[in-house]
Amino acid sequence: MKTEIKKQFRWGLLFFLTPVLLWLILLIVLPQIDLFVMSFRSENDAGEMVWSITNYLNFFHEPIYWLTFVRTATYSILVAFFTFVIALPVAFYITKVVKPRFQGSLTLLLLLPFWVSEMVRVYGWMILLRESGVINHFLLKLGLMTEPIEMLYRDSTMILGLVYTSMLFMVVPLISVLDSLDDSLIEAAYDLGANMWSILFKIIIPHATPGIVSGSIVVFMLTLGNYLTPNLMGGKNSLWFTEQIYNQFIASFNWNQGSAFGFLLLFLSSLVIWIGLKLSRQTLSKVVQ
Template identity: 40%
Template sequence: MKELLRRYGLTLTISFIVIVAFWLLVLVILPYIYLFEASFRLYLPIDQVNGPNDVYTLSNYSTFFVTPIHRWVFLLTIVYSSAVAAISFVVAYPLAYYLSKVATNKIVPTLFLIIMIPLWVSEILRSFAWFIILSLKGPLNFALVGLGIIEEPIRWISGFQSVIIGLVYTYVLFMLFPLYNAIQSLDTNQIEAAGDLGAPWWKIHWRVILPHAKPGIASGSVMVFMLSAGSILVPSLLGSTNSRWFTEIIQQWMFESQDWNTGSAYAFLLLLLCTGFVSLVMRLFRVSLSDIAR
């Protein structure tokens, strides 16, 4: 604080604090409080708001538990979000290992640049790009048929597969960076020592690198999982007629039924249940929050 004052003077310091406080309070905290409060109230006709029927109730929350289709969609969302996290790990781990232990210092910045460039394009545009790539007469099918790998074009946008592809593509970097950091911090001598003691490459990964990278795997998985489960853009753009994401139900409540109360309740349920699921999985793999923060 003193340092801030010394550097920027009184006026600038106060403006910084006011701007940050405004952002935090008005744009983050207040909307949450508003939604949280709304989630415990009934969706009533406008003339009954603040009337005798406007009481606090848990009925918005219980709607979820008594609607089987919503429970089912939630379960699918969790299962497929876990799949997205798992696939992201499989994709990101070899790359993270290569970047942190194999690639020379000269080439790493270039590789990171190549990895980052797609992030400069907005998520909507990238999802639309995938929509085109995956479409029945799109470039992917064209290439696969042209190369003779498949006979007939595949209907990629069906079921959850296009959503999973889109989510992996969108969030894989959130797996890559924690993994890269974790593997980077491993002493290369340990990898060499394991090899010197007779370990084949896959056992070096299994016994030395993966255990060391566990906190990175955990924080990457949590991030990819939470972002995927909370994503609305990718599931609605790349979803097919038979894929339903939980966020789409929240959106329906809010924008199609105009029922912000139940919508808020569902949003908080998503947060709560996902947090519960994540803590459960973390306990299962014996990772603690402090490991992740390491």
């Protein structure tokens, strides 16, 4: 009897394991290994493919490559920070300040724009901000300006677009973590004479740290890997590292160089995630829940 049940369980295991293994090995593990291997191959002078670290040397020798890399990383951290600063008061308002009966509808309203495709959202910003755009139109009408100005294609608008795109991934974890904060802690601090800032830094932020970390990690990662927003909203000078990868793959057709770049991006994103998790003493499986 017992062996029979045992045998049935193994069949179940096999049934569930096969598709999952196929998925993870064929679409995740092997492609990543291939990416890694290809990044160490390049053509020598005779036009043969050989093992070398040329692709990585190119990255360090050409300032445009590593400057773009550093810029992308710095801006992604900035975007994560801005998103946090903007989202925290909103999450606090929804969980602690607004009357409970409005809570549900406000949260729903908050999430609604993010169901819409990123492409459409970026397009919306483009028709708002461009030289013939809606904001310029109103500023001219109101007489605040005499000449339309191009607000698009600047680093600042690119950051605005990236913050907008990633907002959801900061607001949701913040709301859920603030929801679990006991109101009486804030009340007690208030009764004992704490002011707003000390309540913010001594109670709210320490309690919200898990949410802040998971939100920041996701925002950072998505921003780092974003192609659409920097490409459409950034200017000629605001090259994003994913655009370098795209150029190597699609324009120059240098896949080996492109995979070296891809691997560097993957390395950076994993490194920052790892540091974030270590600093906050969390694990990946906890963060994703």
